Amino acid sequence: MIFTRKGRGRFLDAVTGFETAVRERDGERSQQTLGQMEQHFGSAGDDQRAQAGPRLAALLPEVPPGPRALVAVMVGACVERGADARACATHVFDGLTEVLTAAGEFCERWAATGGGEFPDPNPAALDEATLQRVGQDTAVGWFTLQQWEMASVAMLNHPAVRTTLPPERRLGLLRALHAVQEASDHDFKCLRYALLVLDDEPLLALHRPTGTGYLLRMSGIGDNFQLHTLLADTLVGGGHIPGQAPSAQEAAVCRDAPGQVPTTGSFNLVTPGGEWVWNEGTPTDIPVVDGVRVLVLDPPPYQRGWPAGRFFPGMKGDLVLERVLDAEEARERLGQCLPPK
Template identity: 75%
Template sequence: MIFGRKGRGRFLDAVTGFETAVREQDADRSQQAFQQLHQQFDQAGEDEIAQAGPRLAALLSEVPAGPRGVIAVVVGACVERGADATRCAPHVFDGLAETLAAAGAFCERWAATGGGDFPEPDAGDPTPEIAERVGWEAAVAWWTLPQWEMASVAMLNRPAVRTGLDGARRTELLRALSVVEEGSGHIFKCLAYALLVLDDEPLVVIHRPSGTGYALRMHGIGDNFQLHTLLADVLVGGGHIPGRVPSAQEAAVCRDAPGQVPTTGSFNLVTPGGEWVWNEGTPSDIPLVDGGRLLVLDPPPYERSWPAGRFFPGMTGDLLLERVLDPAEAARWAALCKPAK
């Protein structure tokens, strides 16, 4: 949950009051209405949440820049409680794009005015000194970017949002995020990884020791720790290749069960070019070859253990075996692969 639940009341009345105050540009009433909205969130029914999420999302562009990120977080909380993410996400991503652009300007101006350690956003507003140094809009963007990250991840937890996100828009957001990260030295890992999640993505796996090959399909896998465990579950657990079989609980927490449990790696993940595919990365690191992603499994060079689970607890994931490649097809893919470096 990304938004606290407190108090009792009529949630939709608070939403309506907030909409009216924002559109009339009444700052005092907006603050009062937001406090009521916050207090009554806990007692809102499913139908109220379903209506409130899209309404608040559509209001985002009219909310002043300072509190806009907080309202985006409220929209994310509504989505977590069942509001339609596909109706909310376009407005959240519009705000994210605008915030990333202004945060990029913040990084440029910060460097141009002497540099130094970047300020850490706190619960309040940027200090007058910072706002004067880089401009209010840029300062607010830097201050509220963590809120936009939180709200955007709440949207991207939903498969329909990820599959409906235009490729050009995804690339635009990743590029703008890269500018901010490179300019500031701060890493917004959750946002980057969420934007990189692959769905309905074909994956060809070659098990080098046996020369066997497998056609699989990835859905909603947040990082390569999760992928590694699911590969072991599907291929070792399915009796296709030798190795350590993850427990049922280890596999479950990598799909949709809550929590984390210890696990031990079964392979070394390698690209067709021989480079290691680090568990700390994402499945998008696996190269495309002949229109599909190609991964090689080698024996592990040493024992590696980690907590099995999902990088995004709110995102379900899966890895499905579609078919075992016949020997000739497996040999053709294997011929494209170099030894590990």
């Protein structure tokens, strides 16, 4: 579709109008210009979205809680189209923190007023009966949490955001999210996994059948399916251990190529204590031993296949081999590991 220069400029005009309306606390005009931003977003150029993202992010604290979630989603969409994620992330995470607090209060009030199955955390599911039961602010927190999840994941797709997110803030978000999930039995998996992603993280892989060991470094890996395929590509494909290596395409979609392709597992992933490390988990499930995560690679007990790819399509993943352990060091390390349970 071809848009005229005039049509393309309407998005930034709507952003400017929205900024003015919000700062003048003009609710009717804010709602109107928010609709215009949504209407013209698709016709805007990436350069305009790049300009709009930080402006809208800075405006988030001034937007009322309900529409604030929609604006956060739009900020995320701008970041996906080139806006500076670091310039937007702090404001988005501030909003996420507030929403998680409100959602936690929602869970407490829901339980205190009779409990029952939790409503779908979707704004369309919010009704007057729920507002009367738990209150406006807590209800908005619960029913907009999925939108804040979308916006936050868009920020966390970027390594510059993940590596500058203070550890205490990341831990605080994970704790608040865990409390909401425990109370509601609802899993906000995308947000949880995104907050758990490791960058520039050492990984010691010990291949039990050959008695060899490999020090690697991983970044941007969303789950252990992705890690499993990249391990096979690096170690089997690199000629270090025997087995069937993933194809070039299977490895590429786990790094930065789009799409998914079928693959077959090469290992059984095991902790030094003999516990299985499930592909469905994340690299944070791999225990740290003497300052480095240690993973034992055993033969697969059965053949297992899955679609190779990335849990987060917008997040680039990588696994790099840094050095091969000498025979004595590998033997010593493996001697400290228990057989698989």
